[in-house]
Amino acid sequence: MATRIFGSSIKRREDPKLITGEAQYLEDIQLHGMVHAAVLRSPYAHANIRSINVEEAKAVDGVIGVFTGKDFEELPALPCAWQAGGVDNNANTPRVLEIERVTFTGAAVAVVVAENRYIAQDAVGLIEVDYEPLPVVVDAEEASQKGAPQLHENAPGNICMDWACGQEEGTEAALEEADVVVKQRIKNQRLIPTPLEPRGAIAQYSPASEEYTVWMTSQAPHVMRLLMTAFVFGIPETKMRVISPHVGGGFGSKIFLYPEYCLVAALAKKVGRPIKWMETRGENYVATTHGRDHISDIEVGVKRDGTVTALKVKTYANLGGILSTIAPGIPTTLYGRMLSGVYKIPNIYCQVLGVYTNTAMVDAYRGAGRPEATYLVERVMDLVANELKMDPSELRRKNFIPADAFPYEPADDILAGLKYDSGNYEAVLDRALEVTDYKAFRQEQEKARESGRYLGVGFSSYIEVCGVAPSAWVGVGGQGWGAGLWESANVRVHLTGQVVVTTGTQPHGQGHETTVAQVVADELGIPFEDVIVQHSDTLGTPFGYGTYGSRSAAVGAVAVYNSLQRIKDKAKLIGAHMLEASIDDVIYEDGKVHVKGAPTESKTIQEIAGQAALAYDLPEGMEAFLDDTAYYDPPNCTFPFGTHMCMVEVDRHTGQVDIQRYVAVDDVGRVINPMIVDGQVHGGIAQGVAQALWEHGVYDESGQLVSGSLLDYAIPKASFLPSFELDRTETPSPVNPLGVKGAGEAGTIASTPAVVNAVMDALSPLGITHIDMPLTAERVWQAVQQNGNGG
Template identity: 50%
Template sequence: MANPNGIGASVRRREDQRFLTGRGNYTDDFKRPNMTHAVHVRSPYAHARILGIDFTDALAMPGVVAVLTGADMEADKVGSLPCGWQIHSKDGSPMKEPPHYPLARDRVRYVGDAVAVVIAETREQARDAAEMVVVDYEELPAVGSSTRAIAGGAPLVHDDAPDNVCYDWHLGDRAAVDAAFANAAHVAKIDLVNQRLVPNAMEPRAAMGEYDQSSGEYTLTTTSQNPHVTRLLMGAFVLGIPEHKLRVVAPDVGGGFGSKIFHYGEEAVVTWAARKVGRPVKWTADRSESFLTDAHGRDHVSHAELAMDADGNFLALRVNTLANLGAYLSTFAPSIPTYLYATLLAGQYKTPAIYAEVKAVFTNTSPVDAYRGAGRPEACYLIERLVDVAAGVMGMDKTEIRRRNFVPKEAMPYQTPVALQYDTGDFAKNLDIALPLVDYPGFQQRRAESKARGKLRGIGFATYIEACGIAPSNVAGALGARAGLYECAEVRFHPTGSVTVFTGSHSHGQGHETTFAQIVADRFGIPIENVEIVHGDTNKIPFGMGTYGSRSLAVGGSALVKAMDKVERKAKKIAAHMLEAAETDIEVKDGRFTVTGTDKSLGIGEIALQAYVPHNFPLDELEPGLDEQAFYDPKNFTYPNGCHVCEVEIDPDTGVTTIVSFAAVDDFGNVINPLIVEGQVHGGLVQGIGQALYENCVYDEESGQLVTGSYMDYCMPRADDVPSFTVRYHEDQPCTHNPLGVKGCGEAGTIGAAAAVMNAVVDALSDYGVTHMDMPATPEKVWRVIRDAAPAMAAE
């Protein structure tokens, strides 16, 4: 009998009980005896030379314990924050990799760059004292956008990065693309901006450092998506702490969306400062700090061209992208506009030749790194907007041009011209399921009804594919990764038959405590409440790469399966001994170990007890205990894919866009928990809609000042801004190279939504001659487009 809480069951998240009742255990909740509080002194300038720092008055303030600066860190030989991925330019030269110190030493390079830290008895005292620190700045010319960064005579962010270029990279076959364009019957072109975004997790970043003078051990409690990587980077490269003397704990984390993957300077500062002051040091960002200092996302400026034959078949794609990396290289920043973006430019289409050029530049803005989807939303948005333009060039229906160019299911596995090989996928099926959900044949009637009411209606499609579970490690290493991309899991049965799972994956909203427990319960036929999931503590888990890029089940879950395989093999040996049978005669089903052809069987609990009380145990053949560990290094990426359809209505008098309906059809491979998957899709869709209609992080191009530094200026989507989503998935195309057959679902909504929404907006404005507008489609921007087009419409 199948476990009712096993794989495929919509089990409610077990962890929500403590979250909804206020019993979560977040970094800022931790209190330690004699604990102090840190507040950073941050630059008000985007670019300036530090001439001096006077903290005499600050030290005299009540409760102040210490004021520390970059000079103090330099004296202690504290290193630069390392970058975890190296990219080489077209000419083979390595990227420019300027130092990024936790506290600036000679120059500040963006508004919010930290120059000192004040440590006091309370946060309020530290804040008051920080205002008394006097920094003598010599303001320097700044550059606040990527286009300005490469303009002639632009101020240099780093002296050793001429023209502000970090790298000038390419991928694909340029000669084949040029030849295809020379023979093309039609060419579609587009210029677009994928604007910068602020991540805005519910829990702001926080960190607490502790130092035990008796043992020489450090502990960092932090809001991290991958504590082991933080331990590695901070310990080995920044503070020089041996791994066995450094513990990193990431307890409950209230959302990350990529922004908590990276090692930040504040983590190093509080860990180092804890030893300096001999007391625990805690720092918690306020929302204004988060706007300034959390790594931002996106920020691409692109030109793309698509060559087609006379029938609308895609022949070649040419893309040129300018990517803004901000003032410094964040942990994984160089990989986002390259191997996580350009390698996805094939999309779902059988385009024979693709060539992409990416120039990444430094600017006097906050560093840019992975944000939900990380390169994949940028690729999908470019392709799907361009395909809509191509449909207009060809005079074809937008669904027909897509269907004509899909990679057919029969072509799988399919080698794209940009490195990746898709293992499975039925792209046409996604579209076939989606069309009835949105009543596509009835759209023109609905459009006419809207027009009769003075409204504009449009429909937009986006067919996306993403690459998840970056792998394998040797390939990633060849592409510039400076870490392995495997995952680790340990399955420990206790004498009572309950289980503890230790996983290197990390949960910050994904529901691992439920889904991972479902996998174990399903395999061994035990109650789900008897399975404990432990993560986020480097002292408890051997190693791990955390959670991002929808890798948790595909990589972390596969490591769990491998560990369970080892447990089962050992349990089978024990069962054979206990049942006085040959090991080959033991059958395993639903957690029962049965002698073939008999009713003699044992449950996993009985076997576990025997393993820990080995009174009747062949000790010469078996060790006591039932505790196994495994690492899993994937053979390939996984490739979730789908079709998203959005329908909008626009009020031309106000420019307000209302999403009338949104349908998402996805192929995630096998699904462990449909309820959690649907929640992940909903959250992703809202973030994609947020980028399409509301969110925009703006810097002044000349001063480098952040214009949208609070929720007064940065608009976030709210519940009443989105419709009730229609979500469907199918499981007939499981991943072929991991034991669970899963592909990943956490980023899919974000990847497809923005393109679907903007395609719908542009479709609604098509009567005004609009073929493109950049995100976000705010009411003011839409209203201006309509107003500017109205005279031309009247003249016609």
């Protein structure tokens, strides 16, 4: 074909509904007779529940029912589906409503069902709970120390899991032998994901069929159904249908099974009417999962010439008061196993203590483990460069895994058998240096310093693991994930040649309907408009594990591709039959099956689809219809990479950081829709920059979330950010036939260290080498004060 649809910036077909207000988000769904639920949450971070009095609340006009945990005693605690591999996990998970004890402020303890949400909220305020407050601990390191308040009987010292990867002895020995050892404590602060749409659920129960229908703000409806039916309700999955309507962003926080989703389903049956629950932003902040929250002590060993020889890390990972669905998997597999970064580091050892504290559940947030790893590795590179007085770009170059080393296996036991698929790390660094005119910047920086201005440039050469994951690797026998991670697709070519694809993945802003249609149109050689992509409803889509970990292209779209190959094979059989040719003499090209060397002797895919559907004259023994379902289990993960550079000016009098330029050179493998990929990178950068400079989930000592609203949690406004300069190289992934790697998280993973490194570079004349995030004006100012006002 003249222009390939794969690789072009086609406008999103999702958008007409979204720009006109027609799109239906959860909150927009109205069902006949629907009533509203409001949840009462614990004001204490740690307390025993002595008793709950609901009488006054029940008496409010318009209240249908008030329920406490005791009303749902038969429902077990929610499952924890990803536990750290190879070690004991002292798992404690939420109940639908807590019965005896709460371990974080915001835990759900009672629910009101009322005719409308105003009344429900009124009644919530009238429920009286007698709490016995207990001692509180919010810091992961403190919680693991002797004498700290204990949260769970089965988790002595508040340790959920003590996990490690790599080689301890070898790393210790290499540190001994190193010319220079640099040590640093690095904190990766707690973040609150803050999708613009909070969470919600609607449930309806049919007594006649004993079936539940549950609409929820979910990134993974099939998994939700599986977990709810098999692990909470104890019913066959056929008795529940889960639908994700339009989802207003997730960033990880909508992957998980939350107590309220189960609660709403249970209430629908109890009350006998459809029920809607929509959390407020305030609830979103206290009761939806948070992300990050690591304290790490690192030691890095290097030779005088800059060769990194060893990296040792001990991390306290705060998991919250109880475990969210995949909490233990994030700071282990997705973190420790990525600590080699883009570098040849022969000795790595990482120990992770997963710790319970009296805070909200911590789970995957955009990047999930990989931003924490990348931040650490990229900060380390700058600390080393500073110590050795080397240029940070040259230090990186010296340690890069060379382009001819792929597939590359990092240090022993780090990636647990997987290998980096492909990469050319120098190429992206060189490109970034060229785009930014690095040498000229260094000269400008020098001059600016003479006049008392502090400019800085920061690098982040990152790698991430995407396209999760080979089931055998990630599963219980390996990384502890309690399921497979293959992905599915069904392709059906209807009688007129219109193609309907159903996927097991679930978009929430990523534009799957467009990109998947591009893959299909390109592969079948048909108009883009002839492809429809359906998703997000367990009724009518094949089982799939959902959208996270930048897997929807690298795993999901590959399932589509595999189906298309079989569709084409069958089309060739039918086409050959129609053309009265031998199957060996025909080829599929540009939407037609034609005889080799005679392009005019052809049948279009539409003609073939018609024949397949009508089935008047098919090859003997062939089933009717062009219809295929694929389940693709990737042989490896994919490993996107890139170099980001950030240029800042720091006002040493106020501590304010001004981002002057932000340049990103990414390699996400082959690109299906450049416009969409750029959009993913833009948004990712913004979130990563936000971690570097502004966002911070703060608890006080009593376990109250101080940053509990958008008045106190600073997500970036448009005026905080510059426009971003993007560039890319394309190194196809050999893992899958599309050559795609994944683009959803790269920006977030890369940008945080780029910004922090830039600020440290700016402040280097003052002898400042590290400030913990967020680098608020005050923190920068404080560091300048403490470092003697030099320079």
